Amino acid sequence: MSKLDESLLTGLPPFSLLERSQIREILDQALPKRYDEGAEIFHEGHDAERFHLLLDGYIRVVKTTEGGEQIIALHISPGQLFGIAPALNRDTYPATAVAASESLALSWPVRLWGEFTAKYPGFASESYSTLGQRLGEMQTRITELATQAVEQRVAAALLRMVNQSGRKVEEGIEIAFPVTRRNISEMTGTTLHTVSRLLSAWEKDGIVHSTRKHIVVTAPHRLVVLSGAQG
Amino acid sequence: MSKLDESLLTGLPPFSLLERSQIREILDQALPKRYDEGAEIFHEGHDAERFHLLLDGYIRVVKTTEGGEQIIALHISPGQLFGIAPALNRDTYPATAVAASESLALSWPVRLWGEFTAKYPGFASESYSTLGQRLGEMQTRITELATQAVEQRVAAALLRMVNQSGRKVEEGIEIAFPVTRRNISEMTGTTLHTVSRLLSAWEKDGIVHSTRKHIVVTAPHRLVVLSGAQG
DNA sequence: CCGCAAGTTTGCTGAAGGACAAAGAGATCA
DNA sequence: TGATCTCTTTGTCCTTCAGCAAACTTGCGG
Numbered sequence: 407m408s409k410l411d412e413s414l415l416t417g418l419p420p421f422s423l424l425e426r427s428q429i430r431e432i433l434d435q436a437l438p439k440r441y442d443e444g445a446e447i448f449h450e451g452h453d454a455e456r457f458h459l460l461l462d463g464y465i466r467v468v469k470t471t472e473g474g475e476q477i478i479a480l481h482i483s484p485g486q487l488f489g490i491a492p493a494l495n496r497d498t499y500p501a502t503a504v505a506a507s508e509s510l511a512l513s514w515p516v517r518l519w520g521e522f523t524a525k526y527p528g529f530a531s532e533s534y535s536t537l538g539q540r541l542g543e544m545q546t547r548i549t550e551l552a553t554q555a556v557e558q559r560v561a562a563a564l565l566r567m568v569n570q571s572g573r574k575v576e577e578g579i580e581i582a583f584p585v586t587r588r589n590i591s592e593m594t595g596t597t598l599h600t601v602s603r604l605l606s607a608w609e610k611d612g613i614v615h616s617t618r619k620h621i622v623v624t625a626p627h628r629l630v631v632l633s634g635a636q637g
Numbered sequence: 638m639s640k641l642d643e644s645l646l647t648g649l650p651p652f653s654l655l656e657r658s659q660i661r662e663i664l665d666q667a668l669p670k671r672y673d674e675g676a677e678i679f680h681e682g683h684d685a686e687r688f689h690l691l692l693d694g695y696i697r698v699v700k701t702t703e704g705g706e707q708i709i710a711l712h713i714s715p716g717q718l719f720g721i722a723p724a725l726n727r728d729t730y731p732a733t734a735v736a737a738s739e740s741l742a743l744s745w746p747v748r749l750w751g752e753f754t755a756k757y758p759g760f761a762s763e764s765y766s767t768l769g770q771r772l773g774e775m776q777t778r779i780t781e782l783a784t785q786a787v788e789q790r791v792a793a794a795l796l797r798m799v800n801q802s803g804r805k806v807e808e809g810i811e812i813a814f815p816v817t818r819r820n821i822s823e824m825t826g827t828t829l830h831t832v833s834r835l836l837s838a839w840e841k842d843g844i845v846h847s848t849r850k851h852i853v854v855t856a857p858h859r860l861v862v863l864s865g866a867q868g
Numbered sequence: 869c870c871g872c873a874a875g876t877t878t879g880c881t882g883a884a885g886g887a888c889a890a891a892g893a894g895a896t897c898a
Numbered sequence: 899t900g901a902t903c904t905c906t907t908t909g910t911c912c913t914t915c916a917g918c919a920a921a922c923t924t925g926c927g928g
Binding site for chain 4: 586588598599602603606618
């Protein structure tokens with residue numbers, strides 16, 4: 407296999423402060439892997455043997471309840487670390503990671519985590535910043551679930567995906583990975599039926615345009631209003 | 638002021654691996670402070686100037702929504718660090734901390750965080766373990782809010798408080814700090830009315846005995862069933 | 869000891885949204 | 899090209915629980 411290009415990592419937050427030679431070292435120890443849409447990267451409860459960095463595509467991090475329901479905990483976009491159980495001294499993955507679209511990721515054995523954090527200034531710090539952000543996002547979702555009505559939560563979920571992965575198309579901004587009604591319901595704690603009804607209503611109002619698995623937001627500002635904006 | 642006793646920290650997770658002299662050093666830099674019930678330790682959005690360790694009492698960590706509703710994010714019990722924004726590179730507190738009962742806490746200026754993690758092996762590691770646990774708890778709450786009915790969530794909340802702070806009394810296990818119906822509703826995303834009705838019903842069934850601000854769980858196993866147990 | 873504030877209980881009503889059902893519309897595969 | 903699977907839409911019913919209102923209890927401060 408040919409060597410990975412250094413430009414893959416240059417500029418990504420966890421590595422932004424490193425020198426070329428250091429990036430080279432890190433890359434030489436990375437295992438790159440491609441995942442088809444729907445493929446599992448790691449599974450809840452399994453030994454956390456590696457930590458990962460998403461280079462291309464989108465990852466859904468999912469928890470399954472006793473009753474078999476799925477809850478989408480997190481979406482990962484390119485440039486982000488994920489499956490970083492070792493950062494929190496966990497030895498099993500707390501959730502399952504599934505490719506939302508065809509994806510490419512690097513991974514390293516967890517034993518290198520300690521080495522990276524010790525050796526590369528900024529790596530630990532950046533990683534913990536990321537963690538802090540995720541904690542904040544989770545808090546936001548708890549607050550939403552506890553205080554907002556379904557319509558607001560779904561609007562907020564759409565906006566979050568648009569902000570994280572939106573790409574401009576002629577009609578508006580498209581969410582860059584496949585999303586089903588069921589997926590949205592798993593992000594917002596409702597049913598796919600209710601999501602479908604909301605999207606139909608919004609379609610009628612010209613706020614979104616959606617086809618099977620794909621959603622284009624044509625009037626983001628109206629969604630912001632619906633979400634009961636805070637910032 | 639007389640010197641703090643070293644036994645205060647010995648045996649607490651963040652300090653368990655340290656030697657007497659190291660604990661002495663840490664203590665000498667700590668600022669102890671007492672808080673009345675209801676007193677604020679720090680406020681959401683303010684500069685995170687210090688991090689804290691609870692020695693005695695109980696702390697509620699609370700977020701306020703735009704609409705003025707409160708959400709209880711977390712309860713802290715003795716021996717736990719809190720307000721550890723620096724661990725996540727945050728420079729403001731993401732939530733407000735309020736003493737749920739009369740409490741005693743130590744605190745240190747954030748600049749010592751880096752020093753502690755660098756100097757004392759195990760301190761960083763233990764702290765990040767704690768963080769990992771909190772992340773897990775938050776995930777659990779998201780899952781609960783997204784999938785469970787109010788009754789299950791309230792049952793689960795009571796059990797959590799019992800596990801964290803329960804002390805044995807003759808009739809059962811008492812939650813060790815004052816809790817109002819409103820507090821419980823702020824933990825579970827419902828109204829104080831609904832919580833009151835549930836407690837009344839459970840009282841009738843002999844599962845709990847509650848007086849103003851105090852709750853004794855007399856039949857924990859029955860609450861476990863109601864909560865839709867998972868583990 | 870009285871008055872007030874904070875916490876609690878309970879009843880009633882209505883709306884939100886979950887559950888169930890069934891059918892249509894794209895995809896995918898043999 | 900048909901068969902099947904997944905995703906989506908829409909309708910109807912019915913439960914849960916929030917909202918509103920009012921009274922009761924307990925504790926505290928003056």
